[in-house]
Amino acid sequence: MIEDHPNLSKRFFLLGEHIEKIKLFFTDELMLFFESNPYYHIESNGNELLLMRKERVASVKEVKALLD
Template sequence: MGELTQVIQQFFTDKITHFFESNPYYHIESNGEDLLVFRRERLASIKQIKALYDFGKRLKAVIS
């Protein structure tokens, strides 16, 4: 969702779309320069932090 609809649609390639469909549900927001990734608005356990970290590393590989 954003003002530059065409740019957003070009960003979501089949590879990126498949990545999101194949992974646990996370909320992802961007200001155009940075990404904010979170699952719940509460303190996370060590296991949840490790899972989020792994998700972030794999997301970076997909979008790089």
């Protein structure tokens, strides 16, 4: 659970080997983004990110929208 974002912790499940690194990656700004936008599925192998929405790989347009 991310202590400062209990609503996010109810909606999303964060899992990984390095909990502290995960908490550092998910900044307040990023958490607020996920709290106020549609669901995305994000996976990482430590070097790359996989972004999915609606059980498909996110389009370039969707990735750019995430970055904005």
